[in-house]
Amino acid sequence: METIVFALVNGVIYGLLLFMLSSGLTLIFSMMGVLNFAHASFYMLGAFFAYTIMGATSFWLALIFAPILVGLIGAAVERYGLRRVHVNGHVAELLFTFGLAYLIEEIVKIVYGKTAVNYRVPSILDFPAVQIYGADLPAYRIFMLFVAMAMLIGLWLLLRRTRAGLIIQAALSHPHMVGHLGHNVPLIFMTVFGIGCALAGLAGVIAGNIFVTDPSMAVQMGPIVFVVVVVGGIGSLEGAFVASLLIGLLQNLAVGINASFADIFGFLGLTSASEVGSITVSSLGPVLPFLLLVLILIFRPQGLMGEREL
Amino acid sequence: MNIKKTAILAAALSVFTLTAATADTIKMAFIDPLSGPFGPSGESAYTSFQLAAEHINAAGGVNGDKVEITGYDNKVNPKESLVQLQKALDDGARYIVQGNGSSVASALIKAVNKYNARNPGHEVLFFNYAAVTPAFTNEMCSFWHFRFDAHADMKMAAITDWIKQNPDIHKVYIIGQDYVFGQAVAKAAVEQLAKKRPDIKIVGNELHPLGKVKDFTPYTQKIISSGADAVITGNWGADMQLLMKAAAESGSSVPYLTFYGGSKGTVAALGAAGVGRLYQVSEGITNLPASPEQYALIEEYKKRFPQYDYYYHRAFNTMAMFKAAAEKAGSVEPIPVAHALEGLSIDQAYGKAIMRASDHQVQQPLYISVVSDDVKYGVDDTKYGWKLVPGGTISLEAAEQPTTCKMKRPT
Incomplete structure (x- = not known):
């Protein structure tokens, strides 16, 4: 029981973090029709910027300024990079973001070194908040939960309740019409790209200190973000939200299950002595999201809530 | 010319x-x-x-x-x-x-x-x-x-000897990286504990992917709910640091008996929570008496x-x-x-x-040490460092393990 409760709490926190990362990616996709391979790199930049700002000032300033800085860089990338490459079609855009991911990683390696930096949880939040079944839940995790929720509500309000959100939504599906109505569509694109990157940066700020802040964090996070976006349905924010929570819970719950394949498929004659039978569910935890990806692509190519196919 | x-x-x-x-x-x-x-x-x-x-x-x-x-x-x-x-x-x-x-x-x-x-x-x-x-x-x-x-059997022998001297330990949890080394550590732990302390119950034997896990909280949670009195791990590098980070966060006081608790950042990740809790077995620690x-x-x-x-x-x-x-x-x-x-x-x-x-x-010789705040040399830029545990010195002869090697030398 306690394992399940804990897995649920951690799964939700991890899921919301994934959503913070994937919401930007899915927004950018529905807008430009291009998968931004460099998206996780902005997550990494957020963590490194926060480390620098926190070293010079405080964590709270880092929480505000690191995502803004990342967002500005994202906007600049769109304005001076993607927009020019856009003329040459989607393949060129894809290759551009692919190259950009490598470029950012190498620059980070040059500036911060090849190994992890000591980016720490602020001491004011470094205490156990509540105890559940004898295990402490750190205050910082609760804080992560609140930041993620605030971001979720903020994004929803922006897109669904403001005039700007209305225009963005319109520009996503009918950019030409919005342009004819007198709106500056390229500016909207740049803003959305910047916001998407800033959200990834924010995820980096709040996750970098609880995980590891090193130049390989982008490469490690990249695949899982794509899984979220594809499973949720490319371009669907709601889908990304559901998929994030699903994957967060799946990974956390799987670790807690000790059953092996032999226990589950014993009725088929599988014994724990065999190679396959001795695999436990908990050791499969990290693979499950990718298994989900494969299954979704086979049985529901448009994703859980997506409207168009890949 | x-x-x-x-x-x-x-x-x-x-x-x-x-x-x-x-x-x-x-x-x-x-x-x-x-x-x-x-x-x-x-x-x-x-x-x-x-x-x-x-x-x-x-x-x-x-x-x-x-x-x-x-x-x-x-x-x-x-x-x-x-x-x-x-x-x-x-x-x-x-x-x-x-x-x-x-x-x-x-x-x-x-x-x-x-x-x-x-x-x-x-x-x-x-x-x-x-x-x-x-x-x-x-x-x-x-x-x-x-x-x-x-090698792993030698280090494990040191750890299991230590467990043998501690009758308070009844339940042991083994966690390691899922590759040839982690498997060897788990095997050695199970075999040696069965010989030295047959009364000990192994309440968990877990392998996780090498260098892939970012958040060990679910694992430490499992360790806590298993009721383990001690954890044995061969983890090293980031896997060691992150495991201890999660352990410190969870607030449990289970001792961790490790091969590589000295991995950079591990002691810093634990802070004060590591004192008397994180053990390692190694060929030397800076706080042993030594020559100038x-x-x-x-x-x-x-x-x-x-x-x-x-x-x-x-x-x-x-x-x-x-x-x-x-x-x-x-x-x-x-x-x-x-x-x-x-x-x-x-x-x-x-x-x-x-x-x-x-x-x-x-x-x-091998030495079992534990994190302490009363040391000459701290690590990770903290005041915490490694201190020899009482009876933690394993002589060269005692650390020796037999070999099955049939060495082929070039003629």
Whole structure:
């Protein structure tokens, strides 16, 4: 029981973090029709910027300024990079973001070194908040939960309740019409790209200190973000939200299950002595999201809530 | 005519100086992760080897030759390591140094065996300073491979002896990385506990992917709900640091008995929570009483590489044994050095080190230590450091384990 409760709490926190990362990616996709391979790199930049700002000032300033800085860089990338490459079609855009991911990683390696930096949880939040079944839940995790929720509500309000959100939504599906109505569509694109990157940066700020802040964090996070976006349905924010929570819970719950394949498929004659039978569910935890990806692509190519196919 | 002569002379001279230059340097290739999640592990060892080489060179080198260590980043990937090995061989390396990752060491042993069989006269030696899967000096043993670290069974014997002395421990949880080394650690733990403390219940035996888990909270949660009195882990690098980070967060007070609690950042991740809780077994710790020269070395290392701590004592042992063997053999060629290494004994800072001839496994005293705030040298820039536990010294003889190796020596 306690394992399940804990897995649920951690799964939700991890899921919301994934959503913070994937919401930007899915927004950018529905807008430009291009998968931004460099998206996780902005997550990494957020963590490194926060480390620098926190070293010079405080964590709270880092929480505000690191995502803004990342967002500005994202906007600049769109304005001076993607927009020019856009003329040459989607393949060129894809290759551009692919190259950009490598470029950012190498620059980070040059500036911060090849190994992890000591980016720490602020001491004011470094205490156990509540105890559940004898295990402490750190205050910082609760804080992560609140930041993620605030971001979720903020994004929803922006897109669904403001005039700007209305225009963005319109520009996503009918950019030409919005342009004819007198709106500056390229500016909207740049803003959305910047916001998407800033959200990834924010995820980096709040996750970098609880995980590891090193130049390989982008490469490690990249695949899982794509899984979220594809499973949720490319371009669907709601889908990304559901998929994030699903994957967060799946990974956390799987670790807690000790059953092996032999226990589950014993009725088929599988014994724990065999190679396959001795695999436990908990050791499969990290693979499950990718298994989900494969299954979704086979049985529901448009994703859980997506409207168009890949 | 004159120009032609000068040209020939110049060419001859350049060939001469080239050969003279190569004869003066002993090239060692350090093939280990120098970036990524295990980068700090590789780099702190690399800096230790470099400092050891500098000291040897400053004292006149090995038989008058200078030692040169070059780093090759393998990203703990066996395939990448073979590419780097080829690069190192092309660069003229005759000694290969590696430690992080038994999967890599296994690939390198096989590759070196093959290379040496195919290139008589150009043999290379493999100095393994940290890959501790027992098989490398048992069924897989090779004349070309020398291990300068105690292997998993030796370290586990030290840990299980400690558990034997602690009757309060009834339930043990084993967690490790899912590859050849983690499996070897788990196997050794189960076997040795069954022998030494048959009453102990193993409440968990878990393997997680190597270097992939970012958040160990679900695992520590499982450990807490299993009711374990002690956790045994062979984790190293980021996997060690993150496991302890999650353990500290969860607030449980289960002791962690580790091989590599000394991995950079682990003590810092725990902070005060580590005191009396994080144990490690190693070939030496900076807070053992030592000679003034050893203290000077520890301080010089910290001054030169402030981001790391003096941890890889075995790197210095490796270089000291290499130098002693080369001097004994009167040669820096791999085969005479290998023969001289067999049975070689040196006095190192924390006792003797003997290279057992039968399997090329170093024999040395081991020390069990625990994190304490009352120490001479803290680690990770904290006041917490490693302190010997009472009865934590395991003599060279007691640490010795039998071998099944049938060494085949070149004729």
